[in-house]
Amino acid sequence: MRILNICAxxxxxxxxxxxxxxxxxxxxKLGHEVDILSPITPGDKVYPAPEGxxxxxxxxxxxxxxxxxxxxxxxxxxxxxxxxxxxxxxCHGIWHFGSVAPFLFKNNTPKAITIHGLLDKWAINHGxxxxxxxxxxxxxxxxxxxxxIQINNHDELNDLRQFLGFQHPNVAIIPNGxxxxxxxxxxxxxxxxxxxxxxxxxxxxxFMGRLNIxxxxxxxxxxxxxxxxxxxxxxxxxxxxxxxxxxxxxxxxAEHQLQDKMIMVGMLTGEAKKAALxxxxxxxxxxxxxxxxxxxxxxxxxxxxxxVSDRIGFDGTVAKYNAAHEAPLTVEDxxxxxRTMLQNPKYGQILAQNAKKMVWELYDINIVAxxxxxxxxxxxxx
Numbered sequence: 001m002r003i004l005n006i007c008a009x010x011x012x013x014x015x016x017x018x019x020x021x022x023x024x025x026x027x028x029k030l031g032h033e034v035d036i037l038s039p040i041t042p043g044d045k046v047y048p049a050p051e052g053x054x055x056x057x058x059x060x061x062x063x064x065x066x067x068x069x070x071x072x073x074x075x076x077x078x079x080x081x082x083x084x085x086x087x088x089x090x091c092h093g094i095w096h097f098g099s100v101a102p103f104l105f106k107n108n109t110p111k112a113i114t115i116h117g118l119l120d121k122w123a124i125n126h127g128x129x130x131x132x133x134x135x136x137x138x139x140x141x142x143x144x145x146x147x148x149i150q151i152n153n154h155d156e157l158n159d160l161r162q163f164l165g166f167q168h169p170n171v172a173i174i175p176n177g178x179x180x181x182x183x184x185x186x187x188x189x190x191x192x193x194x195x196x197x198x199x200x201x202x203x204x205x206x207f208m209g210r211l212n213i214x215x216x217x218x219x220x221x222x223x224x225x226x227x228x229x230x231x232x233x234x235x236x237x238x239x240x241x242x243x244x245x246x247x248x249x250x251x252x253x254a255e256h257q258l259q260d261k262m263i264m265v266g267m268l269t270g271e272a273k274k275a276a277l278x279x280x281x282x283x284x285x286x287x288x289x290x291x292x293x294x295x296x297x298x299x300x301x302x303x304x305x306x307x308v309s310d311r312i313g314f315d316g317t318v319a320k321y322n323a324a325h326e327a328p329l330t331v332e333d334x335x336x337x338x339r340t341m342l343q344n345p346k347y348g349q350i351l352a353q354n355a356k357k358m359v360w361e362l363y364d365i366n367i368v369a370x371x372x373x374x375x376x377x378x379x380x381x382x
Contacts, residue, residue: 001380002035002085002087003027003032003086004036004082004089004090005024005034006075006089006092006098007092007098008039011044012044012241013047014209014295015116015291017047019092019176020036021048023177025050025179025365026370026373027373028051030373035054035086039060039071039072040058058072058078059074068097071097083102084108087110087376087380088110089102090113091112091113093114093115094115095118095131103142103145110379111146111148112379113143113146114149114151115150115152115159117152118291119156119160120291122214123214144164147170148172148378149168149172151172151291152175152292153173153314153315157173172371172372175362175363176313176368177363177364177365177367178294178363178364179365180359183274183302186277187271187274187275190279191279192204193279195275196263198279199235203281204234204281204282205237205280208239208298210242212243212244213288215285216287216309217249218248219330219331219334220284221253222331223332224236224262224335225261234281235262236261238262239266239276273298277298277304280299281305281348282342283296283299284307284337285306285307286327288309290313291313296308300352301355304352305352306351307327307341308327310326311329323351325341325351
């Protein structure tokens, strides 16, 4: 089976690129072929491809791409010439060129779409009128035509039904997964502290993700400020690329003179990310909306006690396993979570143990990616 993924396959895009990488690693071992078609802008850093896969880089076409995200004449031309050569075209995300372009050609290649949480009410309401128009013109029509829609959880199932106005007949609920062995052996403790010259007598609270208001930074920053007003035992590490909220984060830190309490380290990858997880006392992601948070899954796999919202896309399994402290989306509740976990390490250790059990039982990438490959085989045979 020959599979074409369509996604802005860059470091800045975050979770979807990592998901494609992990799935591709598995399906290559199953004997399939994988290409990744990636519209990019100058300066984007392309995510690495697993050995045996191919990334086809296409420049975004400006100024159209400013209004039609990821629009690329080069990608259009590639699809025009080659779409018929694939057994499945897999579109990642919606509201962008790559999620509609494959449907504009007359061909019989089956199309699959992974929603990645982008029909969530919070996501819909941000850029509402633009998405309303895009949905009327393109997105709703082509979602209806998709031979397979992959979602991560039952919340997404409800969002999809509400958006389309009916239950799509070809939906597969398949969560994201993790290469569990990758985080089984972390760098020695102290490596990250040494790299960034962080004091050894402070606990580290790690936020790892794009600097976007969606991630709950408007809750986390004031909540941690409140914690520091009563306790002087922790630092907040903000690790991630700018996605619209870096300037506001920097303004908050400067305005409240928190430069020695909140440390921005930029995006972490590879061994640097593992070192941060090894040194973190708590991982936190009080997000308003996630399809399925890879950052949270990485933290739980690495055994880091986690403070999250109930909107990170785990379909109730976090609560079922008592795998993290789930905080309601208020500053006061995030503060209470920080205080509870930082002042009671044994509680965090219990959460971390439960999280590891959950990950090993439910989110092994070999099982998850294999299930998706089986769904692709079904639509190919149809």
